Amino acid sequence: MRKHYSVFFLLITFFSFFHFHHALMCFLKERVTCVSTLELMGFRVGQGLIERFTKDCPTFKEDLDIMKFLCKDLWSTIFRKQIDNLRTNHQGTYVLQDNKFALLTQFSTGKQYLEEAPKYLAFSCGLIRGALSNLGLESVVTAEVSLMPSCKFQVVIQKL
Amino acid sequence: EVLCCANYPLYIRSVPTQGELKFHYTVHTSLDVVEEKISGVGKALADQRELYLGLLYPTEDYKVYGYMTNSKVKFVIVVDSSNTSLRDNEIRSMFRKLHNSFTDVMCNPFYNPGDPIQSKAFDSIVSTMMVQAF
Numbered sequence: 670m671r672k673h674y675s676v677f678f679l680l681i682t683f684f685s686f687f688h689f690h691h692a693l694m695c696f697l698k699e700r701v702t703c704v705s706t707l708e709l710m711g712f713r714v715g716q717g718l719i720e721r722f723t724k725d726c727p728t729f730k731e732d733l734d735i736m737k738f739l740c741k742d743l744w745s746t747i748f749r750k751q752i753d754n755l756r757t758n759h760q761g762t763y764v765l766q767d768n769k770f771a772l773l774t775q776f777s778t779g780k781q782y783l784e785e786a787p788k789y790l791a792f793s794c795g796l797i798r799g800a801l802s803n804l805g806l807e808s809v810v811t812a813e814v815s816l817m818p819s820c821k822f823q824v825v826i827q828k829l
Numbered sequence: 830e831v832l833c834c835a836n837y838p839l840y841i842r843s844v845p846t847q848g849e850l851k852f853h854y855t856v857h858t859s860l861d862v863v864e865e866k867i868s869g870v871g872k873a874l875a876d877q878r879e880l881y882l883g884l885l886y887p888t889e890d891y892k893v894y895g896y897m898t899n900s901k902v903k904f905v906i907v908v909d910s911s912n913t914s915l916r917d918n919e920i921r922s923m924f925r926k927l928h929n930s931f932t933d934v935m936c937n938p939f940y941n942p943g944d945p946i947q948s949k950a951f952d953s954i955v956s957t958m959m960v961q962a963f
Contacts, residue, residue: 717936723899724932803900803942 704791711795712802719800722746732826735804736763743800748772761826765797766819773818786814790822797822896924902931923958930954 722743729735740752744767754766772789776782790812798810807827814820896904904927908915934940934948 713938716942717938720898720900720932720935724928726899728897728899805901 704788707788707791708795708798711792711797712799713795714792715796715799715801716803718747718796719743719803723804729804732761732806733757735801735806736765736824739797739800740765747796761828763824763826765822765824767822768819770818770820773814773820776817778817782817783814786817786820787812790814790820794822797824801826894920894924896928898928898931900935904928904931926954926958 723738726738729738736755736757740755744750744752748767748771750767750769750771752765753768754764756764756766770793772793773786776786794810794812798808801808801810801824809825809827810822812820812822892908894906894908896906898904904924906920906923908920930951931946934946934951935942937948940946940948
């Protein structure tokens, strides 16, 4: 029963995620609350997912290891590809670049939908923030798109 | 025997159920030892990155074992000193089961992280474990 539950959960994540995400977009029309609601949902999902995915990993040594795990393992499990480029200033700011972000590939590659893009990135920002939060790193995550379907997530780790 | 998580207890269970209060104390002091072990590991060998922390400290009555997940949730098992039949790998597998069960609790969308754990499934895993071990 337990095994079915976790497989079921992962199936939801893999297959219906993209479809569900789009349906959710159409449902939530109010711009401001929709973005923050999505971000919060992403946050909670990120917390749960990271618990499951790091269950068999040894302890992370430093922040960079955590970010690399996010870019390689977490991203490939959820979006079926790794982050293409990770940059950092070694002072707590990281930029994750995905040149073909799975949630944006259905958009045409012009400028016409750039305004709508933030809605589609909010959940993923929350996902990153939730995952990091459960690993002990509080952060602020923002995303920007200048050319579909490539996007950049900026993560700023909050030092206490 | 008592099990507990996080920096304030999310879950405590003991057998026999009387004298639970002194377990709270034992568990709290053991958290300090966990902190020591964690910060010490960084300076020691690079491959000491296991989640299982082993025997934290033996008191005259009890042996205390620790385990910390990547999400900084700590599990503590307190065993009577007179119980010498429990081997290290049995304790390890108890922690694995706890971790698996805790992960399921975490993934439950109705569970709010930081709340006390009230999952029946978690309870039954713990009961089974305690019955098997003692």
